[in-house]
Amino acid sequence: MCSMLMSVIKVLGNFAILLMLTGLQVPARAQDKVTAIVNAVIIDGNGNSPIEDGSIIIRGGKIEAVGSQLKVPSGAEIIDAAGQVAMPGLADMHVHLTWGGEGHDLLGYQRRLNALLYAGVTTVLDTGAVLPFVQQMHQAIEAGKIVGPNIYYVGPLIDSVDPQWPAVSLSMASETQAQKITRYLKNNGVSAIKAYAKLTRPQIVALVNHGKKLGLPVIVDAWFSNGAEHLVTTGLRAFAHTPRRVIDDTLKIMKQNEVQIITTRAVGGIVKHARLRGLSFLQSDLIKNTTPSWLLEKASKDASRALTDKQFANDNFSEHFHKLLQKNVKLIFDAGIPLVAGTDNDGLFTGEELHFELELLVDAGLTPLEAITTATKNAAKLMKEDDKWGTLEPGKRADIILVDGRPDKNISDTRNIKLVMVRGRVIEREKLVLNEQTDLNVRDTKFGY
Template sequence: MRTFFNNCRLVDGTGARAVESALVVVTDDQITWCGPADAAEAPTPVAGDRQVDLAGRTLLPGLFNVHVHLALRLPFPEQRIDPFAPGYRAMLIYRRALEAIYSGTTSLRAVGEAHFMDIAVRNAINKGVLPGPRIQSAGSALIATGGHGHNSVSCIEADGVDGFRRAAREQLRAGADLIKICLTGGIGTPGEQPADKQMSDDEVAAVVEVAHGANKRVASHTGGSQPVKDAVRLGVDCIEHGYQFDEEAAQMMAEAGTFLVPTLCVTQELDYMRRHGVQEWMLTKARAAAVEHLNSIRRAVAAGVTLCVGTDLLPSDPVDGTVATIREVELLVEAGLSPLDALRAATFNSARLCGVERLTGTIAAGKQADLIVVDGRPDVEIRDLRQVRLVMKDGAVFRNELPNLDAPGLALPGVELAGGTFARVY
């Protein structure tokens, strides 16, 4: 089956300017042609091809959210308790993965989940057992004993070089795509600050050695200038959050090619936290971190650090009139990226972080057909990204609000209400 998306604006995700009168051709699960509609080599439709007039809407790559915990439950418990049996957890993760793709996030990176249930859901989707988004899974996050996230069942505690090596190898054995560590304190655990360093250098280096030996990347929850510098120096591939760091740390990230996933939603969207009944101690920490977090990300933008899009919140959760993934893209614009660069952060940059840039993350011939269509011009006015009308992954339609495309999309009760932590279905 060939589909001709006619009369669209093409934003390909690389940061290149929009092609104003574009044609994008999808054949089965892949993009087979894209470019100016009047190009001499543009293919012409034949009988049987599906033709869709996008009426000047913008077509762009499906969005990534590279920092999610799909079994998220708020408010966070202060003690380590597991509210879900493992099987139910898997179903909850799957449900929320569907809500994510419905809302425009076609690729997810799960950075800390209990019982390898993110890996189970990933495998089911990859094998075609169930439809859903692309998922990369870290398995459990690795933390020092008593470290950040010890109050969450999605983290496992380790100590010393041997302990962290073993914990990292256990994630790889279970099929993890990356290793997640918490180098410093954060917001969601009481009794610590975001710049408190909790892992020793030799522990970090041990995890990096194990992960890189298996050609996997290390993502490190990190706040504070010195911990960020230590992480970069020790070979960590990606800084998560970056709650506070100075210009020198930003320069080091830029020079080393270290990725940064700011998760600005965590400190900038306190209303979301409040509506979830988040405790005062956590609100106080988030509030205290907010200004310096945003300023740090501004320093990263100025230094040219490669930014990606992640939220900690569920990708589909309602935030400030849109969903979390899209709100985070807007926040990156508030931190100083141009709309075009913020869209690149949500697509090409995040695909590079996940090592899937040859497969997806841009609109180009030969890539998988992971794309969204929105009303308006999000590369000029980022808030237009809120107006998602079509979501496609591997050429399959997951959401369709286009008047002239006959494809049903997902048929799941209530999925249009996307917003798993508010849904109270658990």
């Protein structure tokens, strides 16, 4: 044992000598690194007026100080924002990472993770996926093996014995299964439970009750019944979509029960995008730099058809229904019910679609700062982790983006991403641009249901 110890000491000693001779240095521990963002207009994510000429001090992946006239610690790495806006990294709280734009796509996951970061989306909630797949993805990102945003996930949709989406669902025949299902989900690291359309009220109540014991909130997508009173009173945390029917009495009950609404106003496919945005949006760098050519060509073709083929457009998009939900968004907001930004992204326009979501919220009547809050502070509150991230405040995770323009005045300026920081580490955005020469370029499985 003594001789073995001496051998180890000798090896370490030789290694230290080698470092001195070669000039190599052992990197400082991550928790010791200090970074200062200076000369920034700061939007804190709380909805407050921006701080002009502000600074943010970051130490070990967390925010240490925010404000104007801060003293920058000696030896800190300086990032000069030069008047750009510093704001919290954005969160999309309704995505599906197993979808690739047309169907299921498990092999092309890195393209979508890159697209999210490229667009300044530093946190997502996957609301229905193949559980081992999204669990492994989450673990790999946490371990630093792959690059990606912070991921929360629900795993499979909990649906009836005849699930709508079998490949990403777990069937529940009766409420007696709730305990087993919630334990299975908890043991596999989920952050919440997604109760889907065909479940009965007693089944949802059972999931809520057993989920509470394990710290798992329930998010409900009940299709036409989203926002209905008989579901509002189940104890759920949030509805996965903006309700299509909103009345004053139900809004009061929602507020009393602290129910939140994930907005998903951007959902609707290429026809909706084209009808509301024309064709020019396809030229956005956030789309062109992250979308495979085959998918972009198909999107362009379908978008053009949506503007010329009235029947095709009417079959896939209802302007009346869109306006109804826009009206409901404002009614819900005015009732004091928290709105949380989410897109229901299915792999098409990943990342970019969240900026469209924020534009639609402003179109519905929110101010730009109020819209930003839905993708920052409110997103963190949905997970009850607003003490850890979501706003630019001391002690919180340093997920920060720098953008050109003034998104507090023009919400579209959130698109002008210049820098992305996740947990205090600056992401090299140029490396996130899709390279079709090295990308797997495997197309989605056109999975039939």
